[in-house]
Amino acid sequence: MSIDVLQAKIRKLKTPIMVGLDPVAELIPPALLEASFQEKGCDLNGLAHAYLRFCTDLLDALKGVVPAVKVQSACFEALGHAGVAAMEEVLAYAAKLKYYVLLETMRTDVGHIAAVSAQSLFGGVQVGDRSFLPYPCDGIVLNGYLGSDGIKPYLPWLQGENPKNLFVVVKSSNRSSAEVQDLISGDRIIHTAMADLTLRWSTDLFGKCGYGEVGAVVGGLAPRAIQNLRKRYDTLFFLVPGYGAQGGVAKHASYAFDRFGHGAIVSASRSVIGAWKQEEYAGLNHQAAAVAAVEKMKRQLETYVTVL
Amino acid sequence: MSIDVLQAKIRKLKTPIMVGLDPVAELIPPALLEASFQEKGCDLNGLAHAYLRFCTDLLDALKGVVPAVKVQSACFEALGHAGVAAMEEVLAYAAKLKYYVLLETMRTDVGHIAAVSAQSLFGGVQVGDRSFLPYPCDGIVLNGYLGSDGIKPYLPWLQGENPKNLFVVVKSSNRSSAEVQDLISGDRIIHTAMADLTLRWSTDLFGKCGYGEVGAVVGGLAPRAIQNLRKRYDTLFFLVPGYGAQGGVAKHASYAFDRFGHGAIVSASRSVIGAWKQEEYAGLNHQAAAVAAVEKMKRQLETYVTVL
Numbered sequence: 140m141s142i143d144v145l146q147a148k149i150r151k152l153k154t155p156i157m158v159g160l161d162p163v164a165e166l167i168p169p170a171l172l173e174a175s176f177q178e179k180g181c182d183l184n185g186l187a188h189a190y191l192r193f194c195t196d197l198l199d200a201l202k203g204v205v206p207a208v209k210v211q212s213a214c215f216e217a218l219g220h221a222g223v224a225a226m227e228e229v230l231a232y233a234a235k236l237k238y239y240v241l242l243e244t245m246r247t248d249v250g251h252i253a254a255v256s257a258q259s260l261f262g263g264v265q266v267g268d269r270s271f272l273p274y275p276c277d278g279i280v281l282n283g284y285l286g287s288d289g290i291k292p293y294l295p296w297l298q299g300e301n302p303k304n305l306f307v308v309v310k311s312s313n314r315s316s317a318e319v320q321d322l323i324s325g326d327r328i329i330h331t332a333m334a335d336l337t338l339r340w341s342t343d344l345f346g347k348c349g350y351g352e353v354g355a356v357v358g359g360l361a362p363r364a365i366q367n368l369r370k371r372y373d374t375l376f377f378l379v380p381g382y383g384a385q386g387g388v389a390k391h392a393s394y395a396f397d398r399f400g401h402g403a404i405v406s407a408s409r410s411v412i413g414a415w416k417q418e419e420y421a422g423l424n425h426q427a428a429a430v431a432a433v434e435k436m437k438r439q440l441e442t443y444v445t446v447l
Numbered sequence: 448m449s450i451d452v453l454q455a456k457i458r459k460l461k462t463p464i465m466v467g468l469d470p471v472a473e474l475i476p477p478a479l480l481e482a483s484f485q486e487k488g489c490d491l492n493g494l495a496h497a498y499l500r501f502c503t504d505l506l507d508a509l510k511g512v513v514p515a516v517k518v519q520s521a522c523f524e525a526l527g528h529a530g531v532a533a534m535e536e537v538l539a540y541a542a543k544l545k546y547y548v549l550l551e552t553m554r555t556d557v558g559h560i561a562a563v564s565a566q567s568l569f570g571g572v573q574v575g576d577r578s579f580l581p582y583p584c585d586g587i588v589l590n591g592y593l594g595s596d597g598i599k600p601y602l603p604w605l606q607g608e609n610p611k612n613l614f615v616v617v618k619s620s621n622r623s624s625a626e627v628q629d630l631i632s633g634d635r636i637i638h639t640a641m642a643d644l645t646l647r648w649s650t651d652l653f654g655k656c657g658y659g660e661v662g663a664v665v666g667g668l669a670p671r672a673i674q675n676l677r678k679r680y681d682t683l684f685f686l687v688p689g690y691g692a693q694g695g696v697a698k699h700a701s702y703a704f705d706r707f708g709h710g711a712i713v714s715a716s717r718s719v720i721g722a723w724k725q726e727e728y729a730g731l732n733h734q735a736a737a738v739a740a741v742e743k744m745k746r747q748l749e750t751y752v753t754v755l
Binding site: 161163164176181182183185186211213214216217218219220221223224227245246247248249250251252253255256258259264266267269271273274282283284285286287288289308311312313314315316317318319320322323324325329332333336409 | 469471472484489490491493494519521522524525526527528529531532535553554555556557558559560561563564566567572574575577579581582590591592593594595596597616619620621622623624625626627628630631632633637640641644717
């Protein structure tokens with residue numbers, strides 16, 4: 140099961156950290172950017188090539204340091220087809236380096252459109268007698284607000300050979316997430332209604348580690364929500380974003396873990412990939428700074444969480 | 448204002464119909480598919496080229512017949528970068544033919560990632576001293592469940608020169624939409640909480656037609672919800688999907704309009720673009736069948752709605 144693969148990779152490195160690859164021009168070292176423009180042109184192709192080089196550099200540096208990466212599709216899609224081509228290469232490179240690779244598509248479709256996406260992301264697109272998989276990944280992040288019709292098309296691929304998994308946004312990491320997600324309905328908060336659905340979608344799809352193949356995204360800025368959700372849903376694997384740049388802290392993130400330090404992974408993006416711009420890491424290049432930022436985050440988490 | 452442009456185009460043709468371009472291989476005539484494979488290869492490039500030709504054929508045929516088209520990004524993105532390149536061409540072609548062009552991105556991001564998408568979709572990506580707009584469109588469809596942080600980054604572009612607009616999913620057209628969207632919270636249904644937010648996001652952004660620049664997607668399979676929402680939100684422009692293939696009917700869709708036949712547009716995808724496969728249109732090619740299917744839909748709607 141895919142969730143077992145993720146949990147095993149975390150246990151091997153004793154590091155429940157996922158690095159988010161969310162490239163934007165401001166986070167790329169000027170020399171790297173300039174070289175890409177020289178090589179491919181000062182346009183979307185050049186910028187996409189810079190994204191590719193920046194991300195593969197980081198993947199090289201973080202190999203054996205973190206078990207998992209999250210690729211933010213919005214950043215690549217923002218550059219049009221050149222960006223998407225770069226994203227395909229980044230995903231393939233991350234898979235080659237044996238990371239657990241999560242693709243943050245953040246799509247919300249239903250019915251036959253969700254089926255089209257599921258086929259492309261997990262099953263492969265059939266053309267003639269060949270099958271093409273443009274976005275190799277181990278799992279994706281989805282928004283389940285539209286209901287089961289948006290999730291069910293993905294479920295067949297959560298088992299069998301080469302299984303995938305899903306993370307559904309239960310409680311997002313932004314300040315205004317309360318506007319809808321924290322409304323009360325009967326004896327439930329809306330985001331727990333989403334957690335209930337997430338658990339239901341996992342039915343019969345549990346890994347040996349005890350967690351379901353459909354995990355939940357639970358924002359690091361909502362410590363109370365993390366605590367309540369962990370208590371109530373002891374079989375949902377949690378992805379906790381918002382660490383670092385967004386203000387999430389180790390203590391709050393630690394609420395997501397069980398007493399073995401399992402069942403959760405904490406993601407950080409800008410604070411790691413843009414570490415080279417921080418005074419703290421002055422003199423280090425983007426690769427060394429990213430590793431140093433992860434090591435620091437690791438020490439912070441270890442104060443509260445020990446992965447057994 | 449962009450919503451005025453949409454309303455004016457609808458009034459000009461007296462047809463509140465938007466055709467959804469959701470290409471999938473099964474809906475493309477075999478001869479067209481074969482020709483594309485011959486020209487570009489029997490792979491994702493060939494299939495993407497078939498999508499492009501199929502969509503531009505339909506755009507040619509429907510010019511002057513419908514005022515607006517909706518491009519489903521999931522279908523194109525499913526083919527990887529080749530699909531995205533085809534989508535860029537389809538969007539540009541639709542804009543050239545003067546359609547109102549809605550891009551159904553169905554993304555849900557927040558904060559700086561939403562800002563990245565907004566910049567790309569509406570503002571343009573700055574590289575050196577040039578700006579690139581990979582996805583030319585008049586508006587996009589978003590999921591607002593994550594709260595204002597996911598919508599606000601788009602708002603600056605809803606005014607000024609070349610303004611855009613947004614459609615936020617309030618009540619989706621799928622059967623399981625009730626699982627979260629119809630839960631009761633206090634005196635509100637969750638989807639009305641989303642409608643309240645949608646209205647708030649429109650503040651100070653109203654067109655001369657009286658409708659806000661941030662519209663609402665209200666599924667055609669929920670007639671009661673359409674009626675209630677129209678009564679309660681007389682300034683929200685409604686996009687009603689689910690007509691035709693998904694089972695929505697003219698009478699139910701008509702509840703979305705005001706007494707002048709304004710304030711709403713009904714979208715149909717498969718029932719129009721795949722009309723050539725229906726027995727009813729046997730002998731017609733995909734272009735003629737699509738026009739015939741739209742004319743039929745137009746007559747059905749005219750029984751209940753007259754656009755003044």
